[in-house]
Amino acid sequence: MTRPYGSWPSPLSAESLTEGALGLSEVQFDGTDLYWLQARPTDGGRVSLWRRSGNRETELTPAPYNVRTRVHEYGGGAFAVAGGTAIFSNFTDNLLFLVSDRTGSPRRLTGDSALRYAALRLYPESGLIIAVREDHRRPDREPINTVIARRIADGPDAEDVVLCSGADFYASPELSADGRLAWVEWDHPNMPWDSTRLMMAELPDDLSTLAAPLQPRLVAGGSEESVVVPRWLPDGSLIFVSDRTDWWNLYHYDGGRLVPLHPQDAEFAPPQWSLGSQPYALIDDDHLACTWNIQNRSHLGVLRIATGELTELPVGATSLGAVAADGNWICTVAGYPDRPAELILVDPTSAGTTVVRRSRESMMPAELISEPVEVSWHSDAGPVYGWFYPPRNGDHSAPEGELPPMITLSHGGPTSGSAPHFDPEILFWTSRGIAVLDVNYGGSTGYGRRYRERLRDNWGIVDVADCAAGAEAMAEQGRADGNRLAIQGGSAGGYTTLRALTATKTFTAGISLYGIGDITALATDTHKFESRYLDSLVGPYPAAADVYADRSPINHVDQLTSPILLLQGTDDKVVPPNQAEAFAEAARAKGLPVALIMYQSEGHGFRRSENIINSVQASLSFLGRVFGFTPADRLPRLEIENL
Known part of the structure; x- marks a missing residue:
């Protein structure tokens, strides 16, 4: 039928933009169990934590819990999971909660709503929670950002232990198996895509002996270099992303040498608007699952650390979210040009995919x-x-x-x-x-x-x-x-x-x-x-x-x-x-x-x-x-x- 542009009837109504729509983000594995965040506009935009164990899917944070954080106002890293236990930030009151099969309903961990937490990390072997904290207890001044630790067993009245302070901003705290803490920091007037510093320090075995913040050393970064998203390898070496060559590329640091893993005119990390970014994940001691962006088209692949060889997994996606891996599967949220986004599992050997959850169940003609x-x-x-x-x-x-x-x-x-x-x-x-x-x-x-x-x-x-x-x-x-x-x-x-x-x-x-x-x-x-x-x-x-x-x-x-x-x-x-x-x-x-x-x-x-x-x-x-x-x-x- 011939009708003027703008006047065409369409079955895609304004109401359909939110009907059955899901926001899918922040994927993580704990063993073979998969966790992710899910938001529904029809539920007031509330974000919930979900788990898939075998073929069973469970919502771990039913209403009124809202798994979001307002650190930096853009949040990110609102939950962490390890050893069958998850911790999360509740948007309504900024408090941290713990949930597991043992606790049943969520248990409150913190007690002061003026303290906000993000980039959450959970280490059951050391009994620690590590996070970026934003302190709003003095509304008459700029909030104070730090990296803190607290024991998983602590109650709401326990004080945080400040590990890092003095910089204006912090991101991506990561604890190695041998007790070294790596993190990213930067200062005004820089943004995290301008200039950041990757720092490292030894964490004492007993936090009660820590009388002052850690004494760090610089690993990489500085003026006109954006270093982001550090991760420890099992051998104690470090992976991170830097734009020192104009592009955000992956690097390997073993304590003495800094080696580019796969130099390419591509972005292996997004701009760090939110905390807890996961553009790559460890598959095993020698392989990373990673995403990269070339002119805003995303790609998924497996990078061999020893040789720098990068093998693309052709999943048909043009945009990709956070990445997680458990040794057998890679998980990500994949966006396509011709259908709604999907939470998918990808076989790193065959590139075969399994759909866990679709952002919309109804398909468009x-x-x-x-x-x-x-x-x-x-x-x-x-x-x-x-x-x-x-x-x-x-x-x-x-x-x-x-x-x-x-x-x-x-x-x-x-x-x-x-x-x-x-x-x-x-x-x-x-x-x-x-x-x-x-x-x-x-x-x-x-x-x-x-x-x-x-x-x-x-x-x-x-x-x-x-x-x-x-x-x-x-x-x-x-x-x-x-x-x-x-x-x-x-x-x-x-x-x-x-x-x-x-x-x-x-x-x-x-x-x-x-x-x-x-x-x-x-x-x-x-x-x-x-x-x-x-x-x-x-x-x-x-x-x-x-x-x-x-x-x-x-x-x-x-x-x-x-x-x-x-x-x-x-x-x-x-x-x-x-x-x-x-x-x-x-x-x-x-x-x-x-x-x-x-x-x-x-x-x-x-x-x-x-x-x-x-x-x-x-x-x-x-x-x-x-x-x-x-x-x-x-x-x-x-x-x-x-x-």
């Missing part, structure tokens, strides 16, 4: 799946990359000669990247006749450190120019209607969206999800982890105050000529809600079309199914009204002021 096309265009700094998703719906086509409206996606981070995997929200648009361009602008990960550093001092310039040039290139190539180009982004991507709308004339509509309108306010009012992030992206504050003012979209609303939809959570600790309110007020005062929706009890990113549904419906209604098409869906009324 092939005629609705728009598979990504890799595209590139040029900027002053060199080539820029992205993924183009053309409109596709087997039951509908557009009138001859009509070009589709297009949404340009600016990903968050901005130190992050977009992969070409199955995304129901993208298919929501393409199945209605709206094209999507997902841009990996300069500054994105997946292309090496030099590409990542294109954004140094240039946030709000390079990303904006790359998104605008990409949209214009798609229009010039006849892939999209140049008069109906929207831009959409969340968080840092929301900043790029707002900046593009006030600094270019490319886009005729914008949708900002918890985006940053005032980077000056962000520099002075955000959480510790990102409080100095802008030093490298914009410049040191307040020395570069004029630059901050110039690049803040809120100060250039007079240049805004396009309608704008702002979607914001009221409990956002990363981007304060007053940013969206201030931008809406400025647009309103100028008489520009603007809609603002505030979602109660939502933080940085929407987790509740009703809010995910409403935000997508509002976006479709908004684009229909400003681009002149009538959606086939029955949508809640959206109030757009000044339109």
Whole structure:
């Protein structure tokens, strides 16, 4: 049937984006038992710990437990398991709990909600829990990060033993069999992808004799080198990832020599936004299961430590999550271009796969799946990359000669990247006749450190120019209607969206999800982890105050000529809600079309199914009204002021 682009009926409703959807992450083995985290938007985004033992699957943390941590606000490493015992952080109160078949229901381990824990590690042989701790007991100052230990047998009133202190941030504490502790640390103004240090120290047999933090020595890292994710081998040597050659590659350190395991123009670890990252795992004394990323396409394989030989396992995935191994199987969460993500077991010899859990049980008809096309265009700094998703719906086509409206996606981070995997929200648009361009602008990960550093001092310039040039290139190539180009982004991507709308004339509509309108306010009012992030992206504050003012979209609303939809959570600790309110007020005062929706009890990113549904419906209604098409869906009324 012939209908205008944007007006195609689609069986993929906004409600279906959350129905039966599961978030799958943080896989770990304990012997042959498999553990993972599972989240349901229909359960308020609650995250639960699951175990598979043989063919039996058990939820270990039923409601109201929520296995998440707010260290760095992005969390990670929210549980650890060993010897049949699991410990986890409960998001509601920040407390640690222990659960096992012996305890039945979870047993509380800590008692102070002002202490947050992440990157949890459990060592039954020494009776220890080791973790990164973030101390919020003094709300009038910046929280203090340390590495701590506590005994598994300790009760809630026991004090933590501080092992490492003095650095601004810590990650990846790992204890060797002979009692050596390795960890990663870094200081303001660096982020973990800028400069970090891999440290090592001897842990005393009796922690009660530790009168002061450990005396460490530097293993690797320093200025302009990002070292991440150390792991001990059984022989006492150390594996880690470093970008000293421009790419995050694997290295082996035996106490005297530092050897690259497999030099390649590829990323063997992601940017460390969250703690507890597991991009590789030990299969046996001489083999690692690992993932690597080339231009934001992920690969899975087995690396032989002795020779550096890397054998790819062709599982058909284009994105891969954390990796675990038990000697017989490799486990990971695999994303595909043509079907929902799956928690899979992979035979490291044959590459045969077994599906443990699907993120969605219902499969989408092939005629609705728009598979990504890799595209590139040029900027002053060199080539820029992205993924183009053309409109596709087997039951509908557009009138001859009509070009589709297009949404340009600016990903968050901005130190992050977009992969070409199955995304129901993208298919929501393409199945209605709206094209999507997902841009990996300069500054994105997946292309090496030099590409990542294109954004140094240039946030709000390079990303904006790359998104605008990409949209214009798609229009010039006849892939999209140049008069109906929207831009959409969340968080840092929301900043790029707002900046593009006030600094270019490319886009005729914008949708900002918890985006940053005032980077000056962000520099002075955000959480510790990102409080100095802008030093490298914009410049040191307040020395570069004029630059901050110039690049803040809120100060250039007079240049805004396009309608704008702002979607914001009221409990956002990363981007304060007053940013969206201030931008809406400025647009309103100028008489520009603007809609603002505030979602109660939502933080940085929407987790509740009703809010995910409403935000997508509002976006479709908004684009229909400003681009002149009538959606086939029955949508809640959206109030757009000044339109």
